Amino acid sequence: MSIKVYVPRDSSALSLGANQVAMAILVEAARRGASIDIVRNGSRGMFWLETLVEVATLDGRIAYGPVQPQDVHGLFESNFLYGGEHHLRLGLTEDLPFLKNQERLTFARVGITDPVSLVDYVAYDGYRGLKRALGMDGAGVVKQVTDSGLRGRGGAAFPTGIKWNTVLNTGAAQKYIVCNADEGDSGTYSDRMIMEGDPFVLIEGMTIAGIAVGATQGYIYLRSEYPHAYQVLKEAIAVATASNYLGQNILGSGKTFHLEVRRGAGAYVCGEETSLLESLEGKRGIVRFKPPLPAIQGLFGQPTIINNVISLASVPIILDRGGVFYRDYGMGRSRGTLPIQLAGNLKHCGLVEKAFGVTLRELLYDYGGGSASGRPIRAVQVGGPLGSYLPESQFDTPLDYEAFSSIWAVLGHGGIVAFDDTVDMAHMARYAMEFCAIESCGKCTPCRIGSTRGVEVMDKIIKGQDHAANIQLLRDLSDTMLNASLCALGGMTPYPVLSALNHFPQDFGLQKTQQAA
């Protein structure tokens, strides 16, 4: 029997040479006449170890990493196909400390299965949620989601069950399920990992949503920067359709759900739900006024569930194990688990799925291993380019929507970007304004003009020109953007700007103690 060797097809693994490693293993195996079966799995999410090669042995899967193509010859010499000793041998994958203490619910299969194998998916508890959902009425399905306490994982943290209930109770001939896969926040990649590593879980979640509220058409709006995810999703949708998990009369239930992937085109603002809907309709991604809510008048004016990838991918396990099972994880009003993404200047960047309540410090040091550069971590941005910068004094904050909100920060999509002490926070504040100016859709003045004026004011502050007046101007401008912008792009750009100013005043030419009012 051939030996199973796992080499990830995840974009990040590919970016470090996974294809070359897979090729080298194939060539070397052929040369030696070894019978192997290479499975291109998703990533386990330990990116400092990519390319992480795993071999299935009688004791379990043994990991080797980080493997370079030139290591392959030595691995064969060390008999790695049978778990042989080698300096890259890490031991049993599931015993690695980074993975062992995680609580992987949404990511249960990522890195373990072949992403486009429906057989693997079903063997690892896939489609159990859908089968249970097919035995319930719409209200019953929505109740499970409501009971789970799941809140929108895209960043807004709106209760998913309430959104679904609105669509359920809004009558219309056509309803839609839209997946927001426009993962544009720097420091976030969990959507990509799910789509590349376990696409069926997203497809199943969307199918359950469709069946629950009576929507027969779904769209995944995927950012154009993710070509590999696009291929995997298309492949998985074709497989699911061929096996009657999508299409008409799903599994003989009489229910219909069609799914299509649509590509975005490099506009950050299209991650905002109404702008995304405009884009799906074939227009410029201009933000809509709310109300009407998308749940009542969304895509093409019809009731629409629009949820983030992780929200939808969390639905199958909620339906399978029950809302209460999921709700038992977490703290306060933040229920369940959050796939956290460690990024930037950290030694061990990767994906950590944990129940809410883990602290930033645990993530940065216990999981992240401290900075990659070896210098002190000075600032951390949580929640993407619209998230606040946190100084070391706030590292004990637990990951919880309300705890973050109380320190004027956000969890967002769970991305954590660490900076060492070489960072210039005035520069980062200027960048936040510049990014907003580049990506503004242009509909509302505070965002469109405010961001450009913000860059100019920051330039003056950095030059020390009319300093006190310009600091005040920056605060006034931020106040206008915060309170008068139409969506979160203009409305939250002041988070990184003002948090940088408040926590790192010395970088803005102020005394450390001087908190310019």
Next chain:
Amino acid sequence: MTLPDPARIAVERIITDNKDKQGALLPILHGIQDSIGHIPPEAVSVIADELNLSRAEVHGVVSFYHHFRQSPPGRHTIQICQAESCQAMGGSKLTKHAKECLGIDFHETTADQEFSLEPVYCLGNCACSPAVMVDDEVYGRVTDDGLEQLLSQVRKGQQ
């Protein structure tokens, strides 16, 4: 002005294949750009006619999205991530080095038409910053030397 025949045929085929979809404009624009590398101005009026839109509406969409180009790119497009995670790992320095190596700024193409250089705001490779994308392939933990090697491999067609 009219498009040369191969491009015109491609545009017409892509429009025919997609025009009955709901929200067909973005799929059509992607199809055209995937096929001929950019959205030629001559295609705009054809699309407008077929979708019953004004030319201004189509042009508005083409110009709104960073991804769509209105002029042909070089043979290879190099995108360098400018976002926070890559900045935390030296992305700005890498960008400067790339501009010096290629002798061009962002949104420009080298004189030999080999490379176009574009900024990008996150490639989802934040665990392996700084990140660079060459055509459809992403590269992680790219150093100055690594970038030079990559460019020379791409130039030799060994990507």
